[in-house]
Amino acid sequence: MLIRLLCVAVISLTAIGSSPARSQNHVLVDGTEQAYTVYAGIPDDKVAQVQAKLADAPRDVALLEWEKFVDAANRYVEARVLKNEYPQSRTVEGVVALLRKYPGTPIGLSWNGGIAITYNDYQYAKRTYAQYKSDPAAYERNRVDDPRRDPLRPEGHLGPLLGW
Numbered sequence: 022m023l024i025r026l027l028c029v030a031v032i033s034l035t036a037i038g039s040s041p042a043r044s045q046n047h048v049l050v051d052g053t054e055q056a057y058t059v060y061a062g063i064p065d066d067k068v069a070q071v072q073a074k075l076a077d078a079p080r081d082v083a084l085l086e087w088e089k090f091v092d093a094a095n096r097y098v099e100a101r102v103l104k105n106e107y108p109q110s111r112t113v114e115g116v117v118a119l120l121r122k123y124p125g126t127p128i129g130l131s132w133n134g135g136i137a138i139t140y141n142d143y144q145y146a147k148r149t150y151a152q153y154k155s156d157p158a159a160y161e162r163n164r165v166d167d168p169r170r171d172p173l174r175p176e177g178h179l180g181p182l183l184g185w
Contacts, residue, residue: 047071048090048120050097052081056150057131057143058101060116062087062124091117098130104153105134106164110175111185112136118183135173138182145172 047063049071063071063084075082090097098113112134119128119136129137131146132153153160165171179185 046087048085048087048097049075050083050085050090052101053079054147055132056147057129057137058098060098060120060128060130061126062120064124101130101132102134103132103150107134107175110134111179112175115175115179115183115185119179122183131173133173134175135171136175136178137173138178139172142172149173 046065047068049059049061049063051059068084071084075084085097094113094117098116102112112130115136116128116130119126129143129146131137131142132150133146135142135146137143137146149160152163168174168176171177176185
């Protein structure tokens with residue numbers, strides 16, 4: 022529930038009066054959900070409002086300066102991956118590039134290194150995480166091997182959104 026509130030707050034705060042050229046100077050990192058972590062760029066003029074909304078947030082939520090986030094992107098992105106199923110993907114670089122290109126848009130990183138953008142992506146991440154945690158062997162047997170059917174495959178989002 023907190024993730025939804027934060028995403029709505031971030032989207033509404035950055036959308037009101039924003040222009041496409043506006044860049045973010047901070048990054049909201051929300052790791053409250055075990056199946057995924059959500060990142061969103063926050064412009065300077067909205068930082069105080071976001072900080073006020075985060076006053077009672079759990080410790081898995083952080084508001085970082087952009088440069089600090091970029092300099093330690095591996096720590097804030099790669100370290101959130103429990104089982105990297107996409108080792109050849111440029112996921113860390115992709116998350117940073119998506120945040121840069123789409124400030125205010127929530128970008129999800131799933132437990133297995135995938136990218137989540139849509140509601141269905143997030144739900145799929147939750148389902149697969151629950152399967153993996155309850156029975157890793159069964160998860161491996163039932164895992165989607167066809168990249169065209171894998172909604173979290175980073176290339177499925179990074180390609181169309183970034184032209185990679």
